[in-house]
Amino acid sequence: RFCEVQQAPPIEVFAVSKAFTDSTSEKKVNLSVGAYRTDEGKPWVLPVVRKVEQELAADNTLNHEYLPILGLETFATAAAKMLLGSTHPAITGGRVTAVQTLSGTGGLRVAAEFLGRVLKYNTAYHSAPTWGNHNLIFKQAGFTNIAPYRYWDGEKRGLNFDGMIEDLSNAPENSVIILHACAHNPTGVDPTQEQWKKIADVMEKKKLFPLFDSAYQGFASGDLDNDAWAVRYFAERGFEMMGTQSFSKNFGLYNERIGNLMVVVKDTACITPMRSQLTLLVRGSYSNPPCHGARIVSRVLNDPALFEEWKGCIRTMSGRIIEMRKGLRERLEKLGTPGTWDHITAQIGMFSFTGLTAAQAKHIADKYHIFLLSSGRINMCGITTGNIDHVAEAINDAVCN
Numbered sequence: 001r002f003c004e005v006q007q008a009p010p011i012e013v014f015a016v017s018k019a020f021t022d023s024t025s026e027k028k029v030n031l032s033v034g035a036y037r038t039d040e041g042k043p044w045v046l047p048v049v050r051k052v053e054q055e056l057a058a059d060n061t062l063n064h065e066y067l068p069i070l071g072l073e074t075f076a077t078a079a080a081k082m083l084l085g086s087t088h089p090a091i092t093g094g095r096v097t098a099v100q101t102l103s104g105t106g107g108l109r110v111a112a113e114f115l116g117r118v119l120k121y122n123t124a125y126h127s128a129p130t131w132g133n134h135n136l137i138f139k140q141a142g143f144t145n146i147a148p149y150r151y152w153d154g155e156k157r158g159l160n161f162d163g164m165i166e167d168l169s170n171a172p173e174n175s176v177i178i179l180h181a182c183a184h185n186p187t188g189v190d191p192t193q194e195q196w197k198k199i200a201d202v203m204e205k206k207k208l209f210p211l212f213d214s215a216y217q218g219f220a221s222g223d224l225d226n227d228a229w230a231v232r233y234f235a236e237r238g239f240e241m242m243g244t245q246s247f248s249k250n251f252g253l254y255n256e257r258i259g260n261l262m263v264v265v266k267d268t269a270c271i272t273p274m275r276s277q278l279t280l281l282v283r284g285s286y287s288n289p290p291c292h293g294a295r296i297v298s299r300v301l302n303d304p305a306l307f308e309e310w311k312g313c314i315r316t317m318s319g320r321i322i323e324m325r326k327g328l329r330e331r332l333e334k335l336g337t338p339g340t341w342d343h344i345t346a347q348i349g350m351f352s353f354t355g356l357t358a359a360q361a362k363h364i365a366d367k368y369h370i371f372l373l374s375s376g377r378i379n380m381c382g383i384t385t386g387n388i389d390h391v392a393e394a395i396n397d398a399v400c401n
């Protein structure tokens with residue numbers, strides 16, 4: 001029977017990263033996987049995280065007992081407050097509940113399972129393009145209709161707002177609309193506040209369900225409140241909605257799988273039955289979540305001094321990305337690389353959708369040992385002061401040839 005199993009297609013981002021690892025070139029650069037790198041091209045354990053880990057290691061009162069099925073409550077509550085703001089009317093009105101999940105991916109999966117199995121939704125829309133996993137998560141959770149809404153305008157290298165609004169207007173009632181809370185992956189282009197208001201108008205009128213995927217809070221602008229504007233706005237408008245949070249990027253806790261699923265309800269009486277259904281879904285899936293990342297994030301979010309220190313770390317990361325954006329644009333413009341490059345600095349967050357084609361990406365990998373996705377998406381954090389000239393020259397060469 002096992003020999004009947006067919007080879008599944010590779011997941012591009014991991015395949016490209018492997019090509020980088022396998023490359024023996026001294027000049028190799030990895031611009032594919034979405035993880036922060038220092039200016040030395042190294043992973044960064046945030047100093048505040050290191051400090052809390054040392055405190056945890058020295059704390060003999062801690063043990064390895066199971067967490068509750070829905071996770072560490074001090075973590076989930078603080079995470080929801082971080083997303084909505086502690087004075088948000090949904091929070092002060094007790095209309096928010098939150099559960100710890102296996103990072104952002106796990107939060108999306110639990111959300112999709114809940115929406116599909118409990119509320120019988122079967123249609124989900126994601127932006128075109130989107131983070132590659134959205135489609136797979138919803139498919140594996142049993143959604144039978146998964147469709148894109150227009151988002152990226154390749155010509156103008158910006159948001160196709162009219163296309164987005166038209167597609168949302170035509171979506172059937174009770175469709176789940178996956179929205180990137182900020183720092184859209186892969187394009188780095190977010191709607192403006194005025195545009196978000198119009199998106200909310202259409203979704204309200206058409207009875208569409210907002211699911212905000214917040215994987216980069218703090219990474220877009222360096223400010224947690226700015227980056228949560230759209231989520232807070234939708235919650236203020238009175239939507240019943242969900243939001244998933246990842247602490248992979250903003251805490252650098254990628255492999256600890258720490259995330260949160262936040263639910264905003266209209267009627268507080270819904271919360272107890274909802275939590276009971278979420279409990280069943282998690283129990284039958286992974287039973288209960290891991291603790292290490294939850295303890296770290298909980299301590300940081302619940303301690304004002306640690307919280308300030310962490311915000312400083314976020315500013316360090318987002319600031320370095322902004323510097324690399326400026327540097328890359330300047331170099332391409334100086335080289336006279338054909339086309340316009342202002343989108344590199346206009347886009348926000350970890351990624352830039354460069355406009356490079358699959359053939360150009362291949363050229364850059366083959367000739368310069370710089371590895372990026374075939375969509376032309378690059379992780380800005382892979383660029384350092386040491387390799388930025390090499391990257392600019394490679395892009396220039398690919399565009400000129």
Ligand code: PLP
Nearest residue numbers: 034103104105131185215246248
């Ligand atoms: N959503 C988006 C848009 C992402 O880019 C990512 C990570 O790349 C995630 C969710 C989830 O990541 P994780 O499961 O590591 O939290």
